[in-house]
Every structure is written in C-alpha cells, then in structure tokens.
Amino acid sequence: MLIKEIVALPPEAQEAAVLGWVRTKRELKNLIFVEMNDGSTLEGLQCTFDRGSETFSSAVEAVLSEVSTGCAAAITGRLVPSPGSGQAVEIAASGIALLGKAPGETYPLQKKRHSLEFLRENAHLRARTNTFSAVARVRSRLAFGVHEFFQSRGFQYVHTPIITASDAEGAGAMFQVTTLDLEALSRSGKGPAYSQDFFGKPSYLTVSGQLEAETYATALSRVYTFGPTFRAENSNTSRHLAEFWMIEPEAAFADLADNRALAEDFLKFLFDLALRECPEDLAFFDARIEKGLLASLRSVLDSRFVHLTYTDAMKELEKNESAFEFKPFWGCDLQSEHEKFLTEKVAKGPVIVTDYPKEIKAFYMKLNEDEKTVRAMDVLVPRLGEIIGGSQREENLSRLEKRILELGMNLEDYWWYLDLRRYGTVPHAGFGLGFERLIQYVTGMTNIRDVIPYPRTAGQADF
Numbered sequence: 001m002l003i004k005e006i007v008a009l010p011p012e013a014q015e016a017a018v019l020g021w022v023r024t025k026r027e028l029k030n031l032i033f034v035e036m037n038d039g040s041t042l043e044g045l046q047c048t049f050d051r052g053s054e055t056f057s058s059a060v061e062a063v064l065s066e067v068s069t070g071c072a073a074a075i076t077g078r079l080v081p082s083p084g085s086g087q088a089v090e091i092a093a094s095g096i097a098l099l100g101k102a103p104g105e106t107y108p109l110q111k112k113r114h115s116l117e118f119l120r121e122n123a124h125l126r127a128r129t130n131t132f133s134a135v136a137r138v139r140s141r142l143a144f145g146v147h148e149f150f151q152s153r154g155f156q157y158v159h160t161p162i163i164t165a166s167d168a169e170g171a172g173a174m175f176q177v178t179t180l181d182l183e184a185l186s187r188s189g190k191g192p193a194y195s196q197d198f199f200g201k202p203s204y205l206t207v208s209g210q211l212e213a214e215t216y217a218t219a220l221s222r223v224y225t226f227g228p229t230f231r232a233e234n235s236n237t238s239r240h241l242a243e244f245w246m247i248e249p250e251a252a253f254a255d256l257a258d259n260r261a262l263a264e265d266f267l268k269f270l271f272d273l274a275l276r277e278c279p280e281d282l283a284f285f286d287a288r289i290e291k292g293l294l295a296s297l298r299s300v301l302d303s304r305f306v307h308l309t310y311t312d313a314m315k316e317l318e319k320n321e322s323a324f325e326f327k328p329f330w331g332c333d334l335q336s337e338h339e340k341f342l343t344e345k346v347a348k349g350p351v352i353v354t355d356y357p358k359e360i361k362a363f364y365m366k367l368n369e370d371e372k373t374v375r376a377m378d379v380l381v382p383r384l385g386e387i388i389g390g391s392q393r394e395e396n397l398s399r400l401e402k403r404i405l406e407l408g409m410n411l412e413d414y415w416w417y418l419d420l421r422r423y424g425t426v427p428h429a430g431f432g433l434g435f436e437r438l439i440q441y442v443t444g445m446t447n448i449r450d451v452i453p454y455p456r457t458a459g460q461a462d463f
C-alpha cells in the first residue's frame with residue numbers, strides 16, 4: 001500500500017507494510033524513529049521501533065544501524081494512533097529490510113534546507129524533497145484536470161504533430177530538425193541541400209499545435225491539444241522555457257467573447273480543482289513558498305476577471321507613466337512591468353486584455369473593423385503576467401492572404417491552412433495556456449525551471 005492509503009485506514013491495530021525512502025532517523029532513549037516517505041503524499045509515515053518491545057531483536061538493531069537519510073526500506077508493523085503531534089497514525093514497527101543504501105558521505109540530499117539552485121543541479125534527485133514532490137503531484141493532478149474539463153464540455157483531444165514544416169506563430173523562433181551531416185556540410189563550404197534532408201525540406205519542432213488544431217476544429221467543432229512545444233527564444237527569464245507544455249483549445253462557431261468566457265471558466269476550474277484535490281500540497285506552498293497563496297486563489301474564484309481592451313489598458317498605463325522604466329505608448333508590446341501594474345494595481349487579480357494592435361500580434365488573428373487592431377486576447381495574472389494567449393481567427397480568405405503577404409510570409413507554405421477559409425469557413429477562436437505558467441501560478445514557485453521535471457533553457461539540456 002502507498003502511505004497515502006495507509007494513513008487513511010482506521011488505526012485499529014492493523015498490520016501494515018511501508019515501502020519508501022527514509023527521510024530521517026532519530027533516537028530518543030529506547031525509541032528509534034524512522035520517518036518514511038513514498039511521494040504519494042506530502043506527509044511521511046513515522047515508524048517507531050521500541051528497544052523494549054518483544055519484537056525488537058539484534059537483527060533489527062543491526063539493520064537500523066545502517067539506515068540513513070535517502071535509503072530505500074521496507075518496514076512492517078502495526079498501525080496505531082500516534083501519540084506525537086503532527087500525524088494521526090504511525091507504525092509500531094517490528095521488522096525492517098534495507099532495500100537500497102544511501103551512504104551519508106556522498107548522498108547529496110542530507111536532511112537540511114537546500115537552495116533551489118542546488119536542487120536544480122541535482123534534478124534527478126529533487127523529486128525526493130517535499131517541494132518537488134508537491135509540485136509533481138499538483139502537476140499530475142492538473143494535467144488530468146485539463147482533460148476532465150474539456151472532455152466534459154464536448155472538446156475532442158487531438159494529437160497535433162511535433163515535427164512540422166510550418167511556423168505557426170510566424171515568429172521564426174524554431175528549432176530545426178535535420179539528419180543532414182552538419183560537420184560534412186561545413187567542411188564542404190556548400191549550403192545545405194534540403195532535398196536530401198529527411199523530410200525533403202527544412203523542418204522544425206513545433207512552436208504551437210494551433211494551425212493543425214484549427215483543421216480539426218473546422219470538422220469536429222470543438223477540439224484541444226495538450227503537448228510539448230518548443231521555442232528557440234534566447235530569453236533567460238523565470239517564465240520562459242525552450243521546451244514547455246501547452247494546452248490549446250479551438251472552437252468553431254465561436255467568437256472572442258466565447259473565447260474569453262472559456263478561458264475564465266477553464267482557469268477557475270483548474271484553481272478550484274487544485275484547492276479541492278491537492279489541499280495538503282497547496283497548504284505547504286502557502287506556508288513555505290508564497291504567503292497568501294490560498295487566499296489569492298480563493299479570491300480569484302469568487303470574482304469575475306477584469307476585461308480591458310488594449311487601448312483602455314494603455315490609457316491606465318499612460319496615466320501612471322512615471323511608474324515605469326519602459327514608457328508605455330499605443331502600439332508597444334506590454335512589458336512585464338506593465339502586466340504587473342495592470343494585474344496588481346488596476347485589477348487586483350487576473351485581467352483579460354483584448355484587441356491589440358495588429359503589428360504586435362500573429363498573422364492569423366481576425367482584423368477588427370478599425371483595421372488597426374485584431375481580436376487578440378491575453379490573460380494576465382498577478383506575479384506572472386501572461387498565462388494565456390489567444391484570439392478569434394481570421395476566417396476571411398482574402399483578408400488572411402493579404403495579411404500573410406504584408407508580413408512577407410509565403411502563401412504557398414500555408415496552402416492547407418488557407419483551404420480552411422476556402423471550404424466551409426466559419427468564425428472560430430482558441431487560445432494557448434502555458435502549462436508550466438499555470439503550475440507556477442497555482443504553487444507560487446517563482447522560477448519556471450522548478451515546475452517541470454527537467455527544464456530546457458538556452459545552454460541547459462542536462463538529464
């Protein structure tokens with residue numbers, strides 16, 4: 001049984017066996033306490049050996065003498081109400097087997113506080129700490145929650161490709177995938193012959209599954225993707241990864257207002273789920289990582305997200321111009337200090353900003369009547385800034401073609417995407433939620449490298 005299951009049993013002298021890793025071993029007079037953890041819950045299970053009990057033998061004593069922090073062990077005994085505070089039950093232990101040693105001289109995670117930087121260098125072991133096992137449990141539960149939310153609302157899960165020849169965001173921040181011999185190429189001094197490359201043309205890791213998701217939304221009506229995405233942006237920040245997971249719903253017969261409502265419902269569903277299903281882990285984050293986390297998540301559930309157009313948001317920022325290092329002006333991209341101001345000072349909670357200048361948004365967004373702005377939407381949250389980016393899509397063929405050409409992109413590359421506007425076009429909309437940013441928001445972890453098991457950033461692909 002997992003510790004999570006054992007601690008839920010009634011403590012009436014049940015026999016129990018615990019399998020896990022030793023967090024600590026302490027001795028007090030005749031008692032030896034071994035704290036076991038198996039990652040199934042935050043709380044470990046205390047196993048108490050009593051030198052005075054009948055079952056205590058020299059064999060048990062010998063094994064215990066070898067037990068140290070980090071060992072894997074199996075402990076048997078009876079489940080009893082715990083006399084100590086902090087736990088309801090413990091194990092009155094009688095037997096122990098040492099399954100895997102962890103020599104104290106070399107095991108990196110001795111029982112003491114470790115910095116997050118140190119743990120990042122030991123990412124293969126960090127899931128054995130409270131913080132990282134809690135992150136892993138929240139991540140797992142919310143990943144499942146994503147499917148629960150969309151499946152219950154008639155959205156079908158679509159697996160969009162990871163390798164692609166199209167730049168979904170038109171931003172060029174893509175990792176190339178090739179089987180060409182780069183060293184031979186550089187020796188020859190000739191350019192690459194892509195006809196000889198694996199796919200017969202330049203190909204990349206996807207930056208977004210959106211364009212392919214649109215092809216399914218205009219057939220299945222409501223779809224979503226949930227997969228890894230890749231961006232070769234050289235931005236070394238606490239909220240950018242080169243490899244991250246994104247959830248992208250796409251709905252036909254939907255406009256920007258529908259999209260906003262879906263995004264708000266989706267985020268609230270996930271916050272509520274985390275509060276209900278991961279209460280222990282969230283209480284830990286509230287106490288140890290981000291004070292006030294629980295209260296802020298709850299207050300978001302109880303209020304409507306503030307909606308501002310980009311133009312109105314800009315007016316708010318311009319009124320407070322002196323508060324910023326980067327002077328805000330109509331047409332500029334929102335800087336993180338601007339996002340922070342809008343969420344923390346203006347809205348005191350999440351804000352949805354819509355109708356951005358077309359120049360700072362992707363080619364596929366629907367042009368408004370003013371011909372200056374597009375039906376874009378970003379959801380901004382306190383502490384993090386942008387958590388969701390989305391839009392209503394341009395469903396009009398000639399306007400979409402015009403925009404692609406204006407941006408100097410090739411129409412031919414998007415022939416299949418344009419076909420959606422040629423045949424049975426409908427208004428449709430969607431968005432992308434960065435899964436790691438969601439986990440950051442829900443756990444309060446400040447660095448995105450700490451909410452994914454093995455972060456990939458510029459210059460960093462270990463493990």
Ligand code: 4AD
Pocket residue numbers: 168169207208209210231233239240241242244246248249386387388389390391430431432433434435436437
């Ligand atoms: O705003 P983005 O670039 O939008 C898209 O990719 C659209 N195709 C989505 C759509 O409409 N279907 O990215 C969406 C979200 C961002 O709001 C952010 O949460 C996350 O993805 N994101 C990143 N997360 C971690 N590291 C990065 N480098 C990220 N870039 C974007």
Ligand code: MG
Pocket residue numbers: 386388389
């Ligand atoms: Mg964006």
